[in-house]
Structure formats: C-alpha cells, structure tokens
Amino acid sequence: MQKKKDGKRPKRSELKSMIQDVFYNNPKKTYNYKQLAALLNVEKKSGRQMVEVLLFELMESGFLSEVSAGRFKLLSRGMQLVGKVDMTASGAAYIVPEDGGEDVFVAQANLNTALHGDVVKILQFARKRRRQMEGEVIEIIKRKRELFVGTLEVSQNFAFLVADSRVINKDIFIPKDKLKGAVNGQKAVAKIVEWPAKSKNPVGEIVDILGDAGQNNTEMHAILAEFNLPYTYPDEVVAAAEKIPDEIPAEEIARRRDFRGVTTFTIDPADAKDFDDALSIQKVGEDLWEVGVHIADVTHYVQPDSIIEEEAYERATSVYLVDRVVPMLPERLSNFLCSLRPNEDKLCFSVVLTLTGQGELKDSWVGRTVIHSDRRYSYEEAQEVLESGEGDLAEELLLMNAMAKALREKRFKRGAISFERIEVKFNLDDAGNPLGVIFKESKDANKLIEEFMLLANKRVAELIGQNELEKNKKAAAKTFIYRIHDEPDPDKYETFSNFVRRFGLEATPQGKERLSQALNRLLKSVQGKAEQNIIETLAVRTMAKAIYSTHNIGHYGLAFPFYSHFTSPIRRYPDMMVHRLLQRYLDGGKSADSDEYEEKCDHSSEMEQRAADAERASTKYKQVEFLKAHEGEVFEGVISGVSQWGLYVELVENKCEGMIPMRELDDDFYQFDEDNYCLIGRRSRRRFQLGDALNIQVVRANLEKRQLDFRLAGEAGDDWMKSGSE
Incomplete structure (x- = not known):
C-alpha cells in the first residue's frame, strides 16, 4: 500500500480521502477497485479489499454512483445543493449536504446571513485540486431559530x-x-x-x-431560551389540564385488569413528584412470581389533536436543569392525575412478567390496568431496606432485588456495556446558590428499578418487532417506535484502544471476546483508579448516540435486538407514541404511517439532544458560580480534554472542568497531536497527555460566558504545589 512520508501506511480514513481525491480530479472517469488500487499503489490483498469496501460506502453515502457492476463514477450533484449550516468558532461554516456527500466550506463573507443550524441552498465553486470544496449561500430555506x-x-x-x-x-x-x-x-x-x-x-x-x-432564575431561563426550549407554560394549556376530571369512572375500571389488591410500590428520587412507574409482585406458583411493571396511562388523559397533546409533542421531553424540572406535561397531569401516588387508584398501561426467583422469564401479558400503590419509597429508603433486610415490604424488595441481579448478570453476558459513571449534583440554597458538590452513585435500589424498566421496554418492542400479535410471523413488522443504538465507529474505537494502552490497559477483544465484553473488562479494571473518569468519558465518546427511529437496528449498548421506550410517558413523548401504537395493534389495527412517525422520531431525538445540552449548560453555570468564590486557589486536576486551543482539566475534588488556554503554556511552543490526545512542546518535547494529573490555579470564573480559566500550578505531588496551597 502507498506509504506516507513518515513511512506508515495510511489509515482507513486517509485511504478514503485519497479515493475521493481521485474521483474529484477525474469527475468524468469511471474506476473499479483494481484500477484504484493500482493508482494508489495498494498492493496487498487486504488493502485492495478495503478499497472495494470504501467504494461501496462512498456509493451509499451519495458520493459515488455505480454506473455498471463494480464500476464507479463521481455522483454529480450539479452546481447547487441543499444542506445544514454547521458554524465554526471563527464565524465561517461547513454545509452538511442533505444527500450525504462531502461537506462544503463557506467563508463568513459568503454566508449571507445564514446562521448555525439553518437549512440553506448553496452554489458550489469550481473545486481546486486537493482543496476543500467551497461555496456560497444563495438561499435560506429554513431558519433553525427565530x-x-x-x-x-x-x-x-x-x-x-x-x-x-x-x-x-x-x-x-x-x-x-x-x-x-x-x-x-x-x-x-x-x-x-x-x-x-x-x-x-x-x-x-x-x-x-x-x-x-446573575440572578438564578434569569440565568436558568436564559439557558432554556438559548437552546430554544420553553421556560413558561401557556395559560391555555394549563387551563385545559385543569378541566380534566380526577375521578375514574366505574366503567373505565371495568375495562381494565385490576391490580388494586396486589402488593404495589414506587421507588423514585426523594424530591420527585412525577411517579410514572410502579412495581407489583405476587406469587403464582412454586418458585413463580408475577411482577407487574405499571406505567402511568398518560394517553388516557391526553387525547390526540388536543392542545395538551400539541404542546407535549413540541416539547417532546421534560428538561432537567441543575435546580429544576421543566415538565413536558402541565403540573396537574405530571404531578397529580398521572403520577402514581400512594394510596390512590391510578390508571396504568402495564407489562406483567411471570418470572422465576432467578429472573427467568416464563410468560408475559401487556395491557391496560388499574393499580393502588401501597408505599412510596425514595431510593435511599429502599436501599436501607435492601441493606438491613428490615422494613415495609422487605421480603418483596429482597426477592425482586435478587431477580434484578440475575437479569443484570444475563444482560452483561449477552454483551451489554456497563457504564456506571458517578453523577455530580450541587447542593443549592433557597436562592439557587451552590453550597457544595454531591456525588451520587447508583446502588442496588436504583439498579432494581432499572432492570425491570429495561425488561418492560424490551418486551414491548419484541411484541411488535417480532410480530407476536400476528398470525403470520413472517409478515412485515408494523410501524413502531424503537430506541436504537449503533455499533461504535471502528476508527474511533481504534484510537481509543491505542490511548488506553498508555495506562497499561487493553480495550481490543482478546481471544473469543466480543468488543462489548472487552470494553466491560476495561471499565471494570479502572474502577477506583485515578484514570477511571477519563477512560469512562472517552469510552462514552466512542459510542454512537442512541436515537428514536421506526427503523430498528437494535440497541448495541444494551445488547437487545429489540428495544423501545415505554416506561416514562409523563416525561417523554416517544413513550406516549409507543402507548398509542401498542394499543392500536393490541386492538388489531392496521400499521401506522412510517414516514409520519419517523418525522416524529427525528423531532423527539433533536429535542432530547437540546434538553441534554441545556442540562450540561446549567451544570456548567453552577460550576463557574461555585468556583467564583475560589479564584486564586490551587486544586488537583486531571487533563480531561486536549485541543489546539489548550488543555481541559477536571478538578478531582468537585469534578468542575475548566481550560488552561494555550497562551498560558508559555514555556514552549506546543503542538496538538490529535491521534494521541496530547500537546507536545516543540523544543522540550514535554507532553501534556489526556489523563495526566496536574495542579491548577483558578484564574477566572466568568459567569457571563460560563467559562473557567485555569493556569498551571506545578505537577500533582510537587512541593511547589503544596507550598502554594498553604
């Protein structure tokens, strides 16, 4: 294979770029993989096979067309194309084409008022040899925001x-x-x-x-507005919710399976008010138990085409900021009518599972129910029962915990990935000022709920995805909402594997290991070590993002061929869609329109991402606010990110993250090595590597920009640091 100047063979991504260059420079010619391999001096059989694979990938992405069997040509898009604006920090942008081809660079002067996220039409310029394709915005088709x-x-x-x-x-x-x-x-x-x-x-x-x-309420509303998320609830929607009666008609109860006499409880965060799931348990045979996963029946109260429905769809999710919840549904629904509060009759959509004491699934039933919760637990209260073996419903909780552990073990054996990152929360005063940092760890009570929710979501998706309601199991599955998660990008994972070897760790599969098993082995080996958080963060970055889609490809992270979101309709619109489609098919209805629901999936995925971005921004604001009182102080940190602009450092004591700008590293000229996650001094060859321990001084906490500026204060453990911090 053709070698680079440094003697190394080109990477997959570089080979792909070389193939693209051949077609760009010869737009009217056709090539097969053998001709391309010869042009690029790719001699080994494995290399020629890679050229063939890349040709088909480029065809699927819309870059090439296959003019005859095995022969490819540059797909001409004409001089104009439509795409989405991806703005850079400099003010220029890249246009990401709708047809999947190569991104087109647009200089700031040629954006013609286009902004980040806008859908635009551009005019492509004639391509210069071995240069990025460039263009100019000629029409703004759709603004991302007003x-x-x-x-x-x-x-x-x-x-x-x-x-x-x-x-x-x-x-x-x-x-x-x-x-x-x-x-x-x-x-x-x-x-x-x-x-x-x-x-x-x-x-x-x-x-x-x-x-x-600077006022807490102002800043939280500003964050919501920044991400185009609502920060107030329309009066007319609240008024419509207030008109919904709270009494359950006897005829509605008669239509449902009655669980009011079965032991039932909820486990939620101590400050939660929207309880959208409950568990019930009763013995039905020798070592046989019926576990009910009961989910608030939101769609009983929220009717299609109603004003409440429209608002729920637009929001698509509740937003969890550092100090508040911005609910998807009006408070009367989320905290009162739908919330599975103790000692009240409630309407549910349930998955009832028949399990052995070892968590082996024997049978299941799905349908609408009525329940009456006997007990409301916080996670802390339930954990205390599990640890002491004493308290209300101790026998039931201990049995279900044993089942959950068995389910969890089976899931990991099938290849599920175990991400158990510590959750960082702020202790806030009444005015929203951060007093300190709290680390929340997932314990058995959390995992108990998680396993039964996962099982219910999986079972619902299987029911439709595997055509279990149909006589003809081989018929095309009906339109449904799946939660899908793709496999990791091989190039990203290879880079990640190379990085962890610097710690004496191995992320590539050994022997008959699957990739997911290798990753679990790695994550287990770094538990409690200094590099744990960095490696877990990088591992997450190698993963694809989970999204909603009507096109099922399975959920890689959970190792489930079929998975959906059914268990949180109070706070997620996709779960409401799942409830409606599920009832439609239980009633024998025809398949829903896939294009209509795919559009709703795209909207839900986008709103989920916005909500996550807003949550991170609110946490960042509190981090800056917290460290404002610590300007000038020295902290121990770990390099959590490396870029051409400087070093990101996460503080060990409180997990706050800031940056050491490149200008602060003034003892040498540092160059960014992207492949090895490090900065290297040109003269001294000193390296700042991802995961390295440093001591930093907090230089500035800029609330307006939500930005923490650090400077280097010596290596972790240096005497200088100790004297500087006394």
Whole structure:
C-alpha cells in the first residue's frame, strides 16, 4: 500500500480521502477497485479489499454512483445543493449536504446571513485540486431559530442584544421603541424582524425580558431560551389540564385488569413528584412470581389533536436543569392525575412478567390496568431496606432485588456495556446558590428499578418487532417506535484502544471476546483508579448516540435486538407514541404511517439532544458560580480534554472542568497531536497527555460566558504545589 512520508501506511480514513481525491480530479472517469488500487499503489490483498469496501460506502453515502457492476463514477450533484449550516468558532461554516456527500466550506463573507443550524441552498465553486470544496449561500430555506437570548447594551439612541457568538456572531440591533421596557444589562429574548442584504447587523425586537443578569432564575431561563426550549407554560394549556376530571369512572375500571389488591410500590428520587412507574409482585406458583411493571396511562388523559397533546409533542421531553424540572406535561397531569401516588387508584398501561426467583422469564401479558400503590419509597429508603433486610415490604424488595441481579448478570453476558459513571449534583440554597458538590452513585435500589424498566421496554418492542400479535410471523413488522443504538465507529474505537494502552490497559477483544465484553473488562479494571473518569468519558465518546427511529437496528449498548421506550410517558413523548401504537395493534389495527412517525422520531431525538445540552449548560453555570468564590486557589486536576486551543482539566475534588488556554503554556511552543490526545512542546518535547494529573490555579470564573480559566500550578505531588496551597 502507498506509504506516507513518515513511512506508515495510511489509515482507513486517509485511504478514503485519497479515493475521493481521485474521483474529484477525474469527475468524468469511471474506476473499479483494481484500477484504484493500482493508482494508489495498494498492493496487498487486504488493502485492495478495503478499497472495494470504501467504494461501496462512498456509493451509499451519495458520493459515488455505480454506473455498471463494480464500476464507479463521481455522483454529480450539479452546481447547487441543499444542506445544514454547521458554524465554526471563527464565524465561517461547513454545509452538511442533505444527500450525504462531502461537506462544503463557506467563508463568513459568503454566508449571507445564514446562521448555525439553518437549512440553506448553496452554489458550489469550481473545486481546486486537493482543496476543500467551497461555496456560497444563495438561499435560506429554513431558519433553525427565530428567537435569540442575550444581554442588552442600551445607549442614548439605540440598543443591541449581545447573544452567544456560537449561536449568532452578530449583535442584534434593537430600535429604542422595540425594547419593551428592558434596560441596560438585562437578559432578554429578541426576535429578528429583518436583515437587510447589505446590513452588517440584523434588526430585532424584544419579545421577553428575563431579568437582571446573575440572578438564578434569569440565568436558568436564559439557558432554556438559548437552546430554544420553553421556560413558561401557556395559560391555555394549563387551563385545559385543569378541566380534566380526577375521578375514574366505574366503567373505565371495568375495562381494565385490576391490580388494586396486589402488593404495589414506587421507588423514585426523594424530591420527585412525577411517579410514572410502579412495581407489583405476587406469587403464582412454586418458585413463580408475577411482577407487574405499571406505567402511568398518560394517553388516557391526553387525547390526540388536543392542545395538551400539541404542546407535549413540541416539547417532546421534560428538561432537567441543575435546580429544576421543566415538565413536558402541565403540573396537574405530571404531578397529580398521572403520577402514581400512594394510596390512590391510578390508571396504568402495564407489562406483567411471570418470572422465576432467578429472573427467568416464563410468560408475559401487556395491557391496560388499574393499580393502588401501597408505599412510596425514595431510593435511599429502599436501599436501607435492601441493606438491613428490615422494613415495609422487605421480603418483596429482597426477592425482586435478587431477580434484578440475575437479569443484570444475563444482560452483561449477552454483551451489554456497563457504564456506571458517578453523577455530580450541587447542593443549592433557597436562592439557587451552590453550597457544595454531591456525588451520587447508583446502588442496588436504583439498579432494581432499572432492570425491570429495561425488561418492560424490551418486551414491548419484541411484541411488535417480532410480530407476536400476528398470525403470520413472517409478515412485515408494523410501524413502531424503537430506541436504537449503533455499533461504535471502528476508527474511533481504534484510537481509543491505542490511548488506553498508555495506562497499561487493553480495550481490543482478546481471544473469543466480543468488543462489548472487552470494553466491560476495561471499565471494570479502572474502577477506583485515578484514570477511571477519563477512560469512562472517552469510552462514552466512542459510542454512537442512541436515537428514536421506526427503523430498528437494535440497541448495541444494551445488547437487545429489540428495544423501545415505554416506561416514562409523563416525561417523554416517544413513550406516549409507543402507548398509542401498542394499543392500536393490541386492538388489531392496521400499521401506522412510517414516514409520519419517523418525522416524529427525528423531532423527539433533536429535542432530547437540546434538553441534554441545556442540562450540561446549567451544570456548567453552577460550576463557574461555585468556583467564583475560589479564584486564586490551587486544586488537583486531571487533563480531561486536549485541543489546539489548550488543555481541559477536571478538578478531582468537585469534578468542575475548566481550560488552561494555550497562551498560558508559555514555556514552549506546543503542538496538538490529535491521534494521541496530547500537546507536545516543540523544543522540550514535554507532553501534556489526556489523563495526566496536574495542579491548577483558578484564574477566572466568568459567569457571563460560563467559562473557567485555569493556569498551571506545578505537577500533582510537587512541593511547589503544596507550598502554594498553604
């Protein structure tokens, strides 16, 4: 195979790029894999096979067309294409084409008011040899957002809204008569009303005033607005929810399987109010138990095409910020009507599992039920019962815990991946100020609930995915909502494997190991070690993101061929869709329209990502706020990220993360080695490697930018650090 200047064979990604260059430079020619291999001096059989594989990948991505068997040509998209704007920190952007081809670079001057996330039409320029394809935006087809949050700068004659540069890199001009009473320094939400072609700045108007910068409520609302998430509930939706009666008609109970006489309980966080799952257990034979996984029947109360339904779909998920929950459903539904509160009759959609004491599934039933919870546990209370063996329902909890452990063991044997990262929470005062950091670890009580929820989700997905309701099991499965998770990207995993070897660890499969088993072995081996958090973080980054889809490919991380989300309809819209489709098929209904539901899946996946981004932003804000009082102090940290801009460092004591900018590393000129996750000094050859222990000084905690700036304060364990911290 052709070698690079350093003598090494090109990587898979480099070979792919070389193949693309051949086609770009010869757009009218056709090639088969043998011709390409000869052109690129790929001599070994394995290399030629890789060329053939890459040709078919490039065809599937829309880059090539197969003009005859085994012969390929550059797929001409014409001079124009449609794609999504991916803005860079510099203000330029890449356009990610809808047809899956190569990204197109657009300079800031050629964006023509396009912003991050917008869907645009671009004109491609003639390609220069061995250069990135470039173009110019000629039409904005769809704006990603209309509203922008920022801080107001008001002068005597005009005002500007200064928004986050990652969202819009121009300040929004606000005429004085469009301020809506907002004053200088306040956080506000603006809407762009026009952007004249030759104008540097868009013109907008204030649509909402969030409050004074620095106040907890203001900042949390600003984060929600930044990610285009709602921070208030429409009055008309709340009013519609208030009209829903709380009494359950006798005829509705008569239509359901009655579990009110069966031992039932809930286990949730101590501060939870929306209890959307409960468990019941009763003995039905010798070493045979019936475990009910009872889920709030939200779709009984929320009707299709209703105003509550429309609001739930738009939100798609509850949002969990560091200090609050922004619910998907109005409080009357989420905390009262649907919440499975103790000592109240409640309507549920249930998966009833017949299990042995060792967690072996013998039978199952799915349908609508009515329950009456006997006991509400917090996780801490349930854990105390499991550890002491004493307390309310101790016998039932201990039995179900044994079942859960057996289920968990079987799951890992099948190849499920064990990510058990420590959850970081802030202890807040009444005003939302961070007083300290709390580390929450998943214990048996958490895992008990997790295993039965996983089993219920899996069972529901199998029921439809395997055509178990149909006489003809070989017929095409009906449209359903699956939670899917793809296999790790091989190139990413190879890079990860090379990195962990620096710690004397091995992530590649050994002998007959599957990749998932090798990863579990690795994760188990780093438990309690200094590098645990870094390796777990990197392992997560090698994984694909789980999403919703009507096209099932299974769930790699859980090792389930069929998996769905059924168990949290109070806080997730996909679960509401699953409930509706499941009942439709239980009633013998026809398959739903897959295109319609795939669009809903895409929306739900996008909103889930936004909610996760907002949660991280709120946590970051509290980290900065917490360390504001510790500016100038020295902490022990671990390098958690490396980039061309500097080093990210996570503090051991509180898991807060900040950056040592490259300018602070002034003892040498450091170069970024992307493949090896490190910075290397050109003169000294000193390395700053991912996972290295450092001592840092907190230089600045910038609340406005949610940014922590650190500087190096000596190596961990150095005498200098000890004297500097006394």
